């Protein structure tokens with residue numbers, strides 16, 4: 001398939017609305033095609049700006065109050081027995097309460113993870129993905145000293161299939177963090193390390209849990225007050241193997 | 251005796267959507283008072299029709315559908331759909347191929363405002379699909395439900411709406427073609 005053909009699917013891909021099989025083959029194409037990846041980054045950027053700019057109008061509070069009154073004053077439909085209706089309402093409202101809270105939390109978490117994947121894609125698509133280019137963890141780690149309000153350790157890679165490409169500063173959930181880029185065979189992996197708290201600890205689990213977002217494998221965990229993410233289009237086993245190395249180093 | 255159960259159930263489902271519905275209404279009507287009327291009428295209609303709401307279908311999509319149908323049959327809605335050019339060969343049309351020179355968004359402080367103007371200028375069919383997808387973050391399935399169009403049409407309209415919005419940003423200097431210098 002030509003790039004033109006792939007690019008007609010990019011919007012649906014960015015929305016994760018393609019069939020699983022197509023999502024996978026698209027991810028494969030993207031990993032070897034900077035042109036399509038650049039297009040994708042633009043769509044994702046635009047989506048994000050639209051999400052913010054589109055929340056433009058807020059309603060007068062009186063309108064909400066008026067509508068609430070309208071609902072509560074509305075006379076009966078149907079001849080339910082009052083007590084039965086009330087009992088049923090309690091059950092329904094409790095059930096609905098959960099149903100409403102859960103998806104919005106999930107949506108918030110998915111947005112957060114999508115932001116992490118976005119940073120991974122954006123960095124790899126840029127002309128210079130890393131600010132400190134080094135395969136030596138003893139060069140990369142000190143580069144962050146003074147730039148970040150915390151410290152961390154990088155794993156020894158000897159005997160593992162991973163290589164360190166370098167690092168850069170990153171902002172996620174408006175807090176500064178370290179972004180490290182690793183390689184495994186033909187794939188890149190991003191490691192993000194930030195202070196835990198806020199949306200991170202509210203929405204994400206402490207113990208590592210695997211997710212897929214836009215056909216990227218993502219895992220995140222928290223340890224010693226720090227929040228870690230590993231993102232890659234590499235196999236989930238590679239992602240968890242690098243996560244293991246990081247956990248052991250810290 | 252009021253049917254407390256039904257009303258409480260409706261309130262629990264519908265009231266959390268109030269802010270989203272109002273925002274969408276204002277985007278459609280482009281007027282505060284029309285938007286307020288539109289939202290109030292939407293809630294009244296939805297409460298009345300709540301008995302016919304099928305559990306298992308998406309309630310949010312159902313509310314947006316009522317709002318949008320109410321808008322289309324309102325005076326503003328009728329005039330806006332009349333003055334809008336019909337898009338030729340809209341249904342399931344194959345997407346135009348993306349240009350070979352991708353544009354880059356220049357993130358500036360005014361970008362959000364420029365984008366708002368770009369969305370405002372989009373024809374209704376593009377504006378509504380873009381808002382439901384990117385602001386309301388609805389699935390294509392739910393958008394299809396809310397707009398009463400096939401999923402394939404959601405997909406093609408959305409891709410075109412995003413391109414049109416981006417094109418307007420380029421024209422106003424907020425996005426640039428790759429390799430060219432942005433205007434102020």
Ligand SMILES: [Zn+2]
Pocket residue numbers: 002003006029033035036037
């Ligand atoms: Zn390509």
